[in-house]
Amino acid sequence: MSNGVTKKRVAIFGSTGSIGRQALEVIDANPGLFSVEVLTGQSNEDLLIRQALHFKPDVVVIGDDKKYPKVKDALAAHPIKVFGGEQAIEEVAAMDNYDIMLAAIVGFAGLRPTLRAIDNGKAVALANKETLVVAGDIVMKKALEQRAPIIPVDSEHSAIFQCLVGETRSRIEKIVLTASGGPFLGKKPNFLVNVKRDHALQHPNWSMGAKITIDSATLMNKGLEMIEAKWLFNLQPDQVQVVIHPQSIIHSMIQFEDGSIKAQMGLPDMKLPIQYALAFPRRIPNNFPRYDFRKPGTLTFEEPDVKTFRNLTLATDALFKGGNLPCILNAANEIAVFAFLRNRIGFLDMTDLVERTMQQVPFIEHPTLDEYFESDGEAREFAASLIKL
Numbered sequence: 001m002s003n004g005v006t007k008k009r010v011a012i013f014g015s016t017g018s019i020g021r022q023a024l025e026v027i028d029a030n031p032g033l034f035s036v037e038v039l040t041g042q043s044n045e046d047l048l049i050r051q052a053l054h055f056k057p058d059v060v061v062i063g064d065d066k067k068y069p070k071v072k073d074a075l076a077a078h079p080i081k082v083f084g085g086e087q088a089i090e091e092v093a094a095m096d097n098y099d100i101m102l103a104a105i106v107g108f109a110g111l112r113p114t115l116r117a118i119d120n121g122k123a124v125a126l127a128n129k130e131t132l133v134v135a136g137d138i139v140m141k142k143a144l145e146q147r148a149p150i151i152p153v154d155s156e157h158s159a160i161f162q163c164l165v166g167e168t169r170s171r172i173e174k175i176v177l178t179a180s181g182g183p184f185l186g187k188k189p190n191f192l193v194n195v196k197r198d199h200a201l202q203h204p205n206w207s208m209g210a211k212i213t214i215d216s217a218t219l220m221n222k223g224l225e226m227i228e229a230k231w232l233f234n235l236q237p238d239q240v241q242v243v244i245h246p247q248s249i250i251h252s253m254i255q256f257e258d259g260s261i262k263a264q265m266g267l268p269d270m271k272l273p274i275q276y277a278l279a280f281p282r283r284i285p286n287n288f289p290r291y292d293f294r295k296p297g298t299l300t301f302e303e304p305d306v307k308t309f310r311n312l313t314l315a316t317d318a319l320f321k322g323g324n325l326p327c328i329l330n331a332a333n334e335i336a337v338f339a340f341l342r343n344r345i346g347f348l349d350m351t352d353l354v355e356r357t358m359q360q361v362p363f364i365e366h367p368t369l370d371e372y373f374e375s376d377g378e379a380r381e382f383a384a385s386l387i388k389l
């Protein structure tokens with residue numbers, strides 16, 4: 001589709017979020033290559049309306065039903081179909097008006113629309129890592145059956161994906177996922193116990209949505225990414241290693257069977273992996289700032305402190321045991337982050353909540369999709385009961 005004649009038709013699910021907005025910047029800079037056909041947002045109706053007026057998509061969906069009349073009215077003078085509600089988001093994913101979905105909804109809510117896109121045989125540029133954490137086996141199997149390419153947007157996974165180009169005959173020995181360490185790198189529990197929401201929301205290298213920013217501070221993000229990597233690249237759990245690299249210049253690395261290591265590097269800017277996923281298999285030019293090796297600077301690496309950041313241990317446990325455990329971990333974590341963002345629980349309580357929920361919800365080794373949904377529900381209910389949400 002990107003042959004220079006036909007534009008790639010893009011559907012952005014979660015267009016009002018951090019990834020969604022940056023994707024629209026990329027598309028705006030490349031009007032000859034892409035058209036926007038679908039925009040969905042949950043609650044920021046004003047931004048969604050502005051985006052729709054600018055990009056003139058075929059369809060707009062506002063997840064929050066109450067805001068539907070306002071969006072509908074604002075776009076009434078244009079040939080744009082407007083829908084409202086959670087169900088509509090899923091149904092639009094089954095439409096044929098687009099070539100590639102950018103899955104940029106946050107959390108478990110992204111799973112169903114993404115599955116619909118895959119069932120629909122559409123390519124998916126996947127930012128929503130929770131989709132693979134929750135039901136990676138089912139998602140990847142469906143994608144294979146439907147020949148629906150899944151192209152990672154997460155910077156680490158984009159790095160691995162880029163390093164794999166041209167490597168069809170070489171085998172991966174292991175992958176090294178880099179982690180910035182977040183704003184509390186080097187801190188100990190006696191410090192973390194007092195950390196508040198506003199401090200945790202300040203990430204040193206990346207500006208992102210609230211949920212992933214907290215996940216980065218607790219290192220749960222890297223835990224989720226280990227599981228995401230396992231499914232994307234068909235790896236054994238022991239092939240996934242995490243290393244702290246505070247400068248976020250190396251976005252991740254592959255070590256091949258012969259010991260050779262390939263890394264993908266660049267300044268930390270999500271627009272690059274977003275652009276790469278949307279334009280794949282092409283690389284397209286841009287004028288983002290470049291990393292300059294001549295400027296003084298050091299790239300450093302260290303082992304993660306898993307005794308302090310126990311989320312990484314919990315996620316490693318879920319990665320190795322598999323079954324519905326990653327789904328339970330994810331659900332409990334979503335509740336924990338939600339509660340922390342509302343100042344209902346402390347920073348370290350988030351890990352305890354996840355751990356207790358993982359111990360409570362029954363383990364299923366080979367869950368069906370319905371069982372994943374049930375485990376998600378059970379885990380949320382139990383985690384919420386612990387903090388009386």
Ligand code: NAD
Binds near residue numbers: 107130210212
């Ligand atoms: P965000 O909170 O900024 O945006 C989330 C988007 O999802 C918004 O458009 C919102 O309206 C929509 N949304 C929220 N709840 C919804 C629901 N229940 N139903 C339907 N839509 C809903 O999040 P973000 O930072 O853009 O992250 C999006 C996804 O991308 C996450 O899974 C995150 O882990 C992943 N990701 C983000 C970054 C980043 O830099 N922001 C980097 C890598 C991966």
Ligand code: MG
Binds near residue numbers: 154225
């Ligand atoms: Mg990442």
